[in-house]
Amino acid sequence: MRGVLTGPANQAAVRRRNLSLVLRTVAARGQISRAAVATEVKLTKATVSTLVEELLTAGLLVELGVTRPGTVGRPGLALGLNDHGLAGLGAEVGVDHLAACAVDLRGQTRARVEIDSRNRGRAPEQVMTDLAALVRATEAEVRAAGLTPAGLTVAVPGLVAPDHGTVERVPNLGWFCVSAADLLRRALLTPGTPAAEGAAPTEGTPPGSAAELPIRMENEANLGALAELWLGGHPSLGDFVHVSAEIGVGSALVIGGQLFRGARGFAGELGHVPVHPEGPPCSCGARGCLERYAGEEAVLRAAGIDPARAAIDHPGPAGRMRLLAKLAEDGDPRVQRALNGAGSALGIALSGAVNLLDPQSVVLGGALADLAPWLLPALDRELHLRVTDRQWRPECLAVSSLGRNGPLLGAAHSVIHAVLDDPPV
Amino acid sequence: MRGVLTGPANQAAVRRRNLSLVLRTVAARGQISRAAVATEVKLTKATVSTLVEELLTAGLLVELGVTRPGTVGRPGLALGLNDHGLAGLGAEVGVDHLAACAVDLRGQTRARVEIDSRNRGRAPEQVMTDLAALVRATEAEVRAAGLTPAGLTVAVPGLVAPDHGTVERVPNLGWFCVSAADLLRRALLTPGTPAAEGAAPTEGTPPGSAAELPIRMENEANLGALAELWLGGHPSLGDFVHVSAEIGVGSALVIGGQLFRGARGFAGELGHVPVHPEGPPCSCGARGCLERYAGEEAVLRAAGIDPARAAIDHPGPAGRMRLLAKLAEDGDPRVQRALNGAGSALGIALSGAVNLLDPQSVVLGGALADLAPWLLPALDRELHLRVTDRQWRPECLAVSSLGRNGPLLGAAHSVIHAVLDDPPV
Numbered sequence: 008m009r010g011v012l013t014g015p016a017n018q019a020a021v022r023r024r025n026l027s028l029v030l031r032t033v034a035a036r037g038q039i040s041r042a043a044v045a046t047e048v049k050l051t052k053a054t055v056s057t058l059v060e061e062l063l064t065a066g067l068l069v070e071l072g073v074t075r076p077g078t079v080g081r082p083g084l085a086l087g088l089n090d091h092g093l094a095g096l097g098a099e100v101g102v103d104h105l106a107a108c109a110v111d112l113r114g115q116t117r118a119r120v121e122i123d124s125r126n127r128g129r130a131p132e133q134v135m136t137d138l139a140a141l142v143r144a145t146e147a148e149v150r151a152a153g154l155t156p157a158g159l160t161v162a163v164p165g166l167v168a169p170d171h172g173t174v175e176r177v178p179n180l181g182w183f184c185v186s187a188a189d190l191l192r193r194a195l196l197t198p199g200t201p202a203a204e205g206a207a208p209t210e211g212t213p214p215g216s217a218a219e220l221p222i223r224m225e226n227e228a229n230l231g232a233l234a235e236l237w238l239g240g241h242p243s244l245g246d247f248v249h250v251s252a253e254i255g256v257g258s259a260l261v262i263g264g265q266l267f268r269g270a271r272g273f274a275g276e277l278g279h280v281p282v283h284p285e286g287p288p289c290s291c292g293a294r295g296c297l298e299r300y301a302g303e304e305a306v307l308r309a310a311g312i313d314p315a316r317a318a319i320d321h322p323g324p325a326g327r328m329r330l331l332a333k334l335a336e337d338g339d340p341r342v343q344r345a346l347n348g349a350g351s352a353l354g355i356a357l358s359g360a361v362n363l364l365d366p367q368s369v370v371l372g373g374a375l376a377d378l379a380p381w382l383l384p385a386l387d388r389e390l391h392l393r394v395t396d397r398q399w400r401p402e403c404l405a406v407s408s409l410g411r412n413g414p415l416l417g418a419a420h421s422v423i424h425a426v427l428d429d430p431p432v
Numbered sequence: 433m434r435g436v437l438t439g440p441a442n443q444a445a446v447r448r449r450n451l452s453l454v455l456r457t458v459a460a461r462g463q464i465s466r467a468a469v470a471t472e473v474k475l476t477k478a479t480v481s482t483l484v485e486e487l488l489t490a491g492l493l494v495e496l497g498v499t500r501p502g503t504v505g506r507p508g509l510a511l512g513l514n515d516h517g518l519a520g521l522g523a524e525v526g527v528d529h530l531a532a533c534a535v536d537l538r539g540q541t542r543a544r545v546e547i548d549s550r551n552r553g554r555a556p557e558q559v560m561t562d563l564a565a566l567v568r569a570t571e572a573e574v575r576a577a578g579l580t581p582a583g584l585t586v587a588v589p590g591l592v593a594p595d596h597g598t599v600e601r602v603p604n605l606g607w608f609c610v611s612a613a614d615l616l617r618r619a620l621l622t623p624g625t626p627a628a629e630g631a632a633p634t635e636g637t638p639p640g641s642a643a644e645l646p647i648r649m650e651n652e653a654n655l656g657a658l659a660e661l662w663l664g665g666h667p668s669l670g671d672f673v674h675v676s677a678e679i680g681v682g683s684a685l686v687i688g689g690q691l692f693r694g695a696r697g698f699a700g701e702l703g704h705v706p707v708h709p710e711g712p713p714c715s716c717g718a719r720g721c722l723e724r725y726a727g728e729e730a731v732l733r734a735a736g737i738d739p740a741r742a743a744i745d746h747p748g749p750a751g752r753m754r755l756l757a758k759l760a761e762d763g764d765p766r767v768q769r770a771l772n773g774a775g776s777a778l779g780i781a782l783s784g785a786v787n788l789l790d791p792q793s794v795v796l797g798g799a800l801a802d803l804a805p806w807l808l809p810a811l812d813r814e815l816h817l818r819v820t821d822r823q824w825r826p827e828c829l830a831v832s833s834l835g836r837n838g839p840l841l842g843a844a845h846s847v848i849h850a851v852l853d854d855p856p857v
Contacts, residue, residue: 270792
């Protein structure tokens, strides 16, 4: 039962909501006059002017000059989001890489750094020390350009606790119940050396500043799905299942334009949906999970490639995925068969998900996007065969244009969306 | 982007929302004074008094006399929902039965009638003629008790179009794209004879009155889940998967206390989640769907019982399910093995659903509730084995106390909930 918004206690809530409404309207239009904002949000011009003044003062909006001719009514001063104001910092811990980036309020990427890093089995403290160096370098770059970081979100390939500070499980890193946000904050407080060759130098970075930001850990599949929602360029992507893979297979559900997290925040574990219930044992303790057919290691083995050997010969983020794509493109029949099998397993698991959830679409993201040409035929065939209550249309299956960049972009953009939802004025 | 509630255009919307808020507060408390309502909904006493007057005049609320001693503050006149006011009519089309019932605003069942009826392969017109007789009988009974029907919802074991008038598919009845609401309305306009022996007589029913009500078709699994949410007596049942079966296997998802329908209204098709992808062909065109292991026909065959023979020997709603329960209770090893297999298949499909959706609980409803003692051990075993990201706790698996009554009760109660959500004043 929802409460009614009445009384002076809620004036502040109404004001904050209206500030967000104005800011989001400007964000959606790119540039727009005060009068046009007032028409769109159905508030008086006077109210909108007051709100706009606050947003200008807070450095969230800027005046862009006279609006373009051709628009209806008298020309007015156009408003736009300030691309020299707040920035969202994003970071990513992968099994084989670390990355950080920054985006401005207009969603433009302003800095990006990525390094190879074999994180499997490393102590979380070490990983976070290296990640802190990348975050500091990114922060220094955007500060030099006149921007101020508003927050930091970190993508991790595992389950995050509802507090968004603790990482509950990343089996592929060997992390269990790690206070990751605290570790990263501590590392940011300690002036460090560059994490590894390839990292930008940290000289000149004011130590400690990123450490004072809100730090939020988030599952990479969730962030990949949000990036797809915000940046994927799909029309009306209301309800969709976003599938991604690095070493494991993950997914995220977006329902009504919102991430669906489930009762404990563990929704989206497509990788452990049973595909062949009596199949080979999975690292999770069950048998025949999707990950045993469509995870990186399973596909490599099916293609006759030794995963340990391949990890050495083809290191770095998605190194093996690129190897598989290369071999498939060259016509290697074993690799093509292996990818066909992975596509079929994905199709079986996804047809269950589609029958249960009836999403508008399924989006193949992450490293899977690179392998789409060899996965899609079998995947589509299974969906056609098994989704029978409604007609399964191939256009309901989309391939992400963001691919492996999704989680990192989603991390940085989630900070911007938090600013747009609740403007700090 | 949500709009702001401002200006005179929205005064009416605010008033309707507050009327609903008051009505729902009285519904939740049973009896409560105006002052206590005001405290609870955070509106002034004067505003609440005005709203209450409107609801009294509309016959939705009644004065119950002085509130019980022992409550804080001065005794006030207690308000309650009027159990001689509006009634919700519910009806159900099963493969082997037809039913209708009526509930009052307090949720008390005031009339109920059910008949055996072999509906498989019958023309929808005939079925609706028989159902109309039951609806008229139910309506006559509640009108005689001084109640006025507010609407009629009909539970059907298949997919309903988003307009809630057309039944898209009921393979078990042989119905495809049937304008069921129109057929029922036409049948209600035609004074009929009792549908079959066992139906209440229709003499004295004013023909045509139920025909003027809003008629809404709804999937039985959805209504079963809503009944569980409203009447099941579970504490904090926010997100759950409700599994039910008659001839087929269905399910419904309740997320955040709301039915989750999916993009086209087809969510919840658990019966066609693949369990053994290379398994036997299913009527839907796929292979190895859950229904091929846990549907009535599949369980009968696995138990060595001829489904066609059993349909003759054990007719009526859930006749075969009762037979299976009886044989299992008597220790028949084949039947016990068959039910164990069905429980295992349910567990495999549900562990996929739990991994994807992370619900608070899974509720076994419909006819499955009667078979729970023999299904649960294997079902629970599969969930334990396959839900590994979080600890699967047996108390997350509940058996419905409503069982086969869920969909019919859910149908009638959905009319009452529509009244509480938007009071007709």
